[in-house]
Amino acid sequence: MTRNLLKAEIHCHIEGAAPPSVTEKQARKYGVDTSAFLRDGAYQWRDFSEFLIAYDAVAALFRTEEDYALLTEAYLSELAAINTIYSEIIVSPDHGDRIGLGADAYLAGICDGILAAKEKTGIEARIIVTGERHFGPDRVISAAEYAARAKNPLVTGFNMAGEERMGRVADYARAFYIARDAGLGLTIHAGEVCGPFSVTDALDLVKPARIGHGVRAIEDDALVARLAELGTVLEVCPGSNIALGVFDDFDSHPLKRLKAGGVKVCINSDDPPFFDTSLAREYEIAAEVMGMSDAEINEMTRTALQAAFVDDTTKARLLQRFDAQT
Numbered sequence: 001m002t003r004n005l006l007k008a009e010i011h012c013h014i015e016g017a018a019p020p021s022v023t024e025k026q027a028r029k030y031g032v033d034t035s036a037f038l039r040d041g042a043y044q045w046r047d048f049s050e051f052l053i054a055y056d057a058v059a060a061l062f063r064t065e066e067d068y069a070l071l072t073e074a075y076l077s078e079l080a081a082i083n084t085i086y087s088e089i090i091v092s093p094d095h096g097d098r099i100g101l102g103a104d105a106y107l108a109g110i111c112d113g114i115l116a117a118k119e120k121t122g123i124e125a126r127i128i129v130t131g132e133r134h135f136g137p138d139r140v141i142s143a144a145e146y147a148a149r150a151k152n153p154l155v156t157g158f159n160m161a162g163e164e165r166m167g168r169v170a171d172y173a174r175a176f177y178i179a180r181d182a183g184l185g186l187t188i189h190a191g192e193v194c195g196p197f198s199v200t201d202a203l204d205l206v207k208p209a210r211i212g213h214g215v216r217a218i219e220d221d222a223l224v225a226r227l228a229e230l231g232t233v234l235e236v237c238p239g240s241n242i243a244l245g246v247f248d249d250f251d252s253h254p255l256k257r258l259k260a261g262g263v264k265v266c267i268n269s270d271d272p273p274f275f276d277t278s279l280a281r282e283y284e285i286a287a288e289v290m291g292m293s294d295a296e297i298n299e300m301t302r303t304a305l306q307a308a309f310v311d312d313t314t315k316a317r318l319l320q321r322f323d324a325q326t
């Protein structure tokens, strides 16, 4: 039973956290037919490509600063209610531009949601700006430039999500150099849909502190050893991996094997309602399905806090609070 454990999450896409009921409400508000991607209260997709299409369709229904403020506040409040003390949400200002809201208003709405949730629940949260790989290197570089010049104290990291099979990391590397120069923490989706080469590319070219997923590194023992040696943190999202067919079931999921191999891992929900999950469920799966002890789960939460893209004072405060209760 993980209900009472303190929790942290460092990998969740904000639009991917939109509950179907909220998306339906947004669709009614804007007069949009959702039948292609939302039926019977559930998001509809059959594979990774269709998932990305459904994701973008859902995202297109959040159109105002207030839409984003409410979505963010609701998600963070849900996390706080299950004893989550820290959250990083992945956002795409480029998406704000695409829907005509504008990147600044998009980000302002998300910041409002973070501040409102913090005031009501005490949850600490930060923002990771992401580039979407399937929109090409120029857009990813623009996202990094935007994150760098935003100088927003809540924006503390840079990521690249989207279609991992498009291009190679080298095509996008410049975006990460821009983000690193601006003092942002780096993480990148790799080793989710593509195999170990994708993780190797990320380590060689981006040198990120963290990798989103990275789970297919398990196919290469030397790469597992390299991740352990470097101390690179894998933001593992087991429910997402099973839903997307990266692994057949939780028994064959490599979370425990990566951890046993010395790799730093933590658990996350990615896009919870798309994958019929939640952060609470991911913790329960670790305990009840994968058989991990409270001590092992707490170790992963501590890893997430230690790897957080947050200032030293806040991190020390979070760790102190966490250690006092474990």
Ligand SMILES: Nc1ncnc2[nH]cnc12
Binding pocket: 013, 016, 055, 161, 162, 163, 189, 192, 240, 270, 271
């Ligand atoms: N799991 C995932 N992989 C890549 N891009 C994403 N965008 C939202 N969720 C994603």
Ligand SMILES: [Zn+2]
Binding pocket: 011, 013, 161, 189, 212, 270
């Ligand atoms: Zn993700």
